[in-house]
Amino acid sequence: MTKPIGKPAGSAWQWSRTEQTRRALLDAAREVFTEQGFADASIAEVVERAGSSVGSLYHHFGGKSELFLTLWQEHQQAHEQAASQAVAEARQAGGASPAGSASPADLFCAGARAYLDGSWLRRDLALLFLTGDGPPGFEVIRRSRGHEWIAQNDALLRLPDTSLDRLYAAILTAVIGEGAREVAAARNRRQAERIIEAVICYVRRLMADGPVSEDASTLPVRDLLAP
Amino acid sequence: MTKPIGKPAGSAWQWSRTEQTRRALLDAAREVFTEQGFADASIAEVVERAGSSVGSLYHHFGGKSELFLTLWQEHQQAHEQAASQAVAEARQAGGASPAGSASPADLFCAGARAYLDGSWLRRDLALLFLTGDGPPGFEVIRRSRGHEWIAQNDALLRLPDTSLDRLYAAILTAVIGEGAREVAAARNRRQAERIIEAVICYVRRLMADGPVSEDASTLPVRDLLAP
DNA sequence: GTCTATAGTAAGATAGAC
DNA sequence: GTCTATCTTACTATAGAC
Numbered sequence: 001m002t003k004p005i006g007k008p009a010g011s012a013w014q015w016s017r018t019e020q021t022r023r024a025l026l027d028a029a030r031e032v033f034t035e036q037g038f039a040d041a042s043i044a045e046v047v048e049r050a051g052s053s054v055g056s057l058y059h060h061f062g063g064k065s066e067l068f069l070t071l072w073q074e075h076q077q078a079h080e081q082a083a084s085q086a087v088a089e090a091r092q093a094g095g096a097s098p099a100g101s102a103s104p105a106d107l108f109c110a111g112a113r114a115y116l117d118g119s120w121l122r123r124d125l126a127l128l129f130l131t132g133d134g135p136p137g138f139e140v141i142r143r144s145r146g147h148e149w150i151a152q153n154d155a156l157l158r159l160p161d162t163s164l165d166r167l168y169a170a171i172l173t174a175v176i177g178e179g180a181r182e183v184a185a186a187r188n189r190r191q192a193e194r195i196i197e198a199v200i201c202y203v204r205r206l207m208a209d210g211p212v213s214e215d216a217s218t219l220p221v222r223d224l225l226a227p
Numbered sequence: 228m229t230k231p232i233g234k235p236a237g238s239a240w241q242w243s244r245t246e247q248t249r250r251a252l253l254d255a256a257r258e259v260f261t262e263q264g265f266a267d268a269s270i271a272e273v274v275e276r277a278g279s280s281v282g283s284l285y286h287h288f289g290g291k292s293e294l295f296l297t298l299w300q301e302h303q304q305a306h307e308q309a310a311s312q313a314v315a316e317a318r319q320a321g322g323a324s325p326a327g328s329a330s331p332a333d334l335f336c337a338g339a340r341a342y343l344d345g346s347w348l349r350r351d352l353a354l355l356f357l358t359g360d361g362p363p364g365f366e367v368i369r370r371s372r373g374h375e376w377i378a379q380n381d382a383l384l385r386l387p388d389t390s391l392d393r394l395y396a397a398i399l400t401a402v403i404g405e406g407a408r409e410v411a412a413a414r415n416r417r418q419a420e421r422i423i424e425a426v427i428c429y430v431r432r433l434m435a436d437g438p439v440s441e442d443a444s445t446l447p448v449r450d451l452l453a454p
Numbered sequence: 455g456t457c458t459a460t461a462g463t464a465a466g467a468t469a470g471a472c
Numbered sequence: 473g474t475c476t477a478t479c480t481t482a483c484t485a486t487a488g489a490c
Contacts, residue, residue: 269464269465269466270465270466270467271465271466281466281467281468282468282469285466285467285468290466290467291465291466291467
């Protein structure tokens, strides 16, 4: 945050070691955390593997929890970027096809699929973050981030803001999260792909008639989407 | 475990204080853990509220984690008992009705509904256990217990043992668990009941065509169930 | 910015008297 | 079985040399 000030402008600092140190600490943290989980990991082992020091770790991150959180944010960013790129591509492809534009559910599933693919590619981190072993309060952060992501994509589904929509988002999040865990735990890529297909299939079942409505007489979303 | 030996048989020990102490510690633990979560709760506060001592706590439970786990086991037992009773009643009612026996999915949903009802009745504990703030390894224990429960009820659905059935159980567990959390967080009973109905509805959507099969040509379970 | 060394602190766990 | 007092551990945080 306050890093830029203090750097001699335009000097040889562009190859400063500070970014290397940061990277080394994050890479070591990835190893140690994925091997031992958050609680059992010790800061000492992280700095040892990074060839760095406790002081540097505190200088860059502020503590064990923040180190873990930074790792998660990097991972999450990669996930979300891949997902929104996939959504954009699906939208283009759908718009260009003779059949007309892709349905909101199709777009959503494209994003979900990208997310699940990423869970296989970065399965060590995915397992770490989905196992529930993080710093105090991490589960809450992770859950709310997940809901936000769903809600964001739900703009596609033009949901009204009733109390049951929260449940809808929560359940979709839970299904995709649990699916991602199973993907990350798969024995090989082939099995992972089978699991991904199955998860998408379950997501489609859940979305088929839109969110359960408070008012039973409300039309299901499906009817609104296919005029 | 080794409690019975050492008790003078047939004496006034039947009103011994040991059970009172145990209960007092569990009740205090329920208060402190539900108020502050596992990590932030301190053993000192538990024994203070229980009017007991650190030594007694360790004598009876062995530690903070085990105390938490005991609390969970009591809660879980209540849940599972209510669920299996509900399943038994649904089976009887279904068998007695003129329309014939209840479908496996109906029985399963009866159990799920009982579970969700219990999450409202004991919402303080439900929130505690579903929030992800427990001792190291707790999430793993909780998850596997949930899967066991689903698998047990899945005997009703006569599932074959393919690798994707694990996913099916995991996803049903996740949906019911996430639903239970939302129920426990509801503002009042009326809202809780709406959420319960919605969760059951989502569960039915998921179960409608049975587990996604590895072999695409396999008949959906639904066709097997309605001959 | 990086490092070593060290003090501080909180809370879980244990020992041993009663 | 119950209790008090003490031990141990592990992370937090800081100081100060380079």
